[in-house]
Amino acid sequence: MKKIMVVFLSIMMIVSLAAASFADGAALSCSATNDQLNRGDSVTVTVSLSGAPDVKSMQLTFDIPTDVFTVDGGWSISGTIADFNKSKNLAVIAFESPTNINGSIFTLDLTVKDDAAYEDFDVAITPTVKVSSEEGETEVPCAGTSVTLTVIDPSCRHNNKTSVAAKDSTCIDQGWDAYAVCGSCGQLFSADGKEISEIPYRELNPDNHTGNTEIRNQKDATCTENGNSGDTYCKDCGALISAGSKIKALGHDFGAWITTTAPTETTEGEQTRTCSRNWQHVETRTVPKADHVHDLNHIAANKATCDQPGNTEYWVCSTCNRHFSDAQGSNEINANDVIIAPADHHWGEWVVTREAKAGEKGEETRTCIYDSNHKETREIPSLPETENTDAQTEEPSTVAPELPEITVPENEIIENPDTQAEEPSTVALELPEITVPENEIIENPDTQTEEPSTVALELPEITVPENEIIENPETANDENTAIWLPVVIIALLDAAAVAIIVIRIKK
Numbered sequence: 407m408k409k410i411m412v413v414f415l416s417i418m419m420i421v422s423l424a425a426a427s428f429a430d431g432a433a434l435s436c437s438a439t440n441d442q443l444n445r446g447d448s449v450t451v452t453v454s455l456s457g458a459p460d461v462k463s464m465q466l467t468f469d470i471p472t473d474v475f476t477v478d479g480g481w482s483i484s485g486t487i488a489d490f491n492k493s494k495n496l497a498v499i500a501f502e503s504p505t506n507i508n509g510s511i512f513t514l515d516l517t518v519k520d521d522a523a524y525e526d527f528d529v530a531i532t533p534t535v536k537v538s539s540e541e542g543e544t545e546v547p548c549a550g551t552s553v554t555l556t557v558i559d560p561s562c563r564h565n566n567k568t569s570v571a572a573k574d575s576t577c578i579d580q581g582w583d584a585y586a587v588c589g590s591c592g593q594l595f596s597a598d599g600k601e602i603s604e605i606p607y608r609e610l611n612p613d614n615h616t617g618n619t620e621i622r623n624q625k626d627a628t629c630t631e632n633g634n635s636g637d638t639y640c641k642d643c644g645a646l647i648s649a650g651s652k653i654k655a656l657g658h659d660f661g662a663w664i665t666t667t668a669p670t671e672t673t674e675g676e677q678t679r680t681c682s683r684n685w686q687h688v689e690t691r692t693v694p695k696a697d698h699v700h701d702l703n704h705i706a707a708n709k710a711t712c713d714q715p716g717n718t719e720y721w722v723c724s725t726c727n728r729h730f731s732d733a734q735g736s737n738e739i740n741a742n743d744v745i746i747a748p749a750d751h752h753w754g755e756w757v758v759t760r761e762a763k764a765g766e767k768g769e770e771t772r773t774c775i776y777d778s779n780h781k782e783t784r785e786i787p788s789l790p791e792t793e794n795t796d797a798q799t800e801e802p803s804t805v806a807p808e809l810p811e812i813t814v815p816e817n818e819i820i821e822n823p824d825t826q827a828e829e830p831s832t833v834a835l836e837l838p839e840i841t842v843p844e845n846e847i848i849e850n851p852d853t854q855t856e857e858p859s860t861v862a863l864e865l866p867e868i869t870v871p872e873n874e875i876i877e878n879p880e881t882a883n884d885e886n887t888a889i890w891l892p893v894v895i896i897a898l899l900d901a902a903a904v905a906i907i908v909i910r911i912k913k
């Protein structure tokens with residue numbers, strides 16, 4: 407039986423394909439009021455026609471398992487002839503003229519026999535459609551139809567249940583609650599085991615999207631403008647699932663500063679840096695003037711002279727004219743500090759260049775020991791016009807030709823006044839004329855090599871002061887010399903000396 411059905415269906419499919427290739431294709435279709443039947447149940451199968459041209463006649467051939475079903479029914483439209491031969495499973499209808507009969511055309515009433523097997527049965531209907539033509543009537547292809555009817559075993563113990571897990575609804579597909587179905591009778595059961603008539607579908611869930619999404623309104627952040635991660639939409643239902651979030655502006659990503667204009671000591675420079683994200687983002691800044699680099703000239707130390715200032719060693723910048731005590735220019739000094747003031751003249755003693763006489767001024771001069779061109783001159787007051795004075799100041803003369811002349815030094819210049827306290831030396835007069843150095847200039851008494859000599863004389867010893875300190879030759883002349891010169895002369899005369907000491911004082 408089933409093999410026959412398969413062959414039939416195969417043929418039917420071929421016919422169906424042929425019909426489909428013919429215009430839009432005339433075709434039959436059918437629907438049953440119920441396809442799950444118990445023994446004794448009746449079911450109505452309605453046959454419809456579509457896509458057919460106006461027909462002259464039509465024939466339906468039924469393939470119905472007559473051992474299962476009793477058959478009844480008939481055309482639901484009227485024609486010149488409308489016949490249903492149940493024993494031949496054949497129905498025929500014919501019209502006076504071609505008639506449009508698309509739509510419901512036949513009703514088949516089937517009743518399950520009491521001894522029907524508990525199985526599935528196919529009811530197939532094959533049409534033959536004829537239209538008018540010059541040759542009379544010609545057949546046009548028309549696809550057949552079929553329906554499967556199940557005869558349920560009411561005594562099924564439902565030992566062949568299959569559980570179907572619950573499935574959530576999505577935004578576009580209905581899910582269902584868990585249920586079970588009997589593999590033997592097709593009975594459905596709810597999760598708690600109760601018989602149910604249909605699958606327990608759930609409502610669509612607009613919040614349960616399938617995950618098939620797309621991003622809209624996305625915007626990348628730039629250095630200065632915020633971006634957006636983009637809104638997420640369900641591609642299936644088009645609903646907005648989640649709004650995008652703000653992406654903060656990135657800020658510039660500047661590279662290193664590059665000097666475009668180098669600074670000098672007198673002009674500022676310029677540097678720029680560029681954003682790695684956008685070469686048009688450039689920052690510029692001014693570079694301060696370059697540090698001054700001294701151009702140092704070395705000035706050697708130079709001693710001051712009596713009339714010319716000297717200087718210490720220093721370095722001076724030819725550009726900024728600042729002064730430094732070191733060659734590196736690290737220790738700046740005041741320009742005035744390098745100057746060494748001119749030294750004072752270091753005068754020698756006054757020397758009489760013209761003797762003062764009675765009524766006539768003299769003149770004396772002193773010379774700088776550092777530079778003989780430096781001289782100072784001053785007057786010597788004239789002497790009073792008396793005879794004594796005249797004689798007193800006369801050049802010492804040799805008094806006794808037979809006695810030797812002795813010249814005794816005096817007027818030695820000793821800078822250290824302490825030596826004034828020295829013991830007067832003992833001078834013994836005996837020898838002929840002795841010349842003793844005079845006018846010695848002794849800066850340091852230690853260097854005095856020519857000790858006034860001790861002169862041995864036959865005569866009684868005479869103590870003669872020496873090493874007189876004359877700080878001011880003027881006063882020394884007038885006082886000291888004047889005081890003790892006569893004492894010497896008198897002492898010599900009293901001792902009946904034959905020697906004459908001639909003392910000359912030169913200025």
Ligand SMILES: [Zn+2]
Nearest residue numbers: 562564588591
């Ligand atoms: Zn069952």
Ligand SMILES: [Zn+2]
Nearest residue numbers: 577615640643
């Ligand atoms: Zn969706």
Ligand SMILES: [Zn+2]
Nearest residue numbers: 629658681687
């Ligand atoms: Zn930037």
Ligand SMILES: [Zn+2]
Nearest residue numbers: 700723725726
């Ligand atoms: Zn400088």
Ligand SMILES: [Zn+2]
Nearest residue numbers: 712751774780
């Ligand atoms: Zn001088």
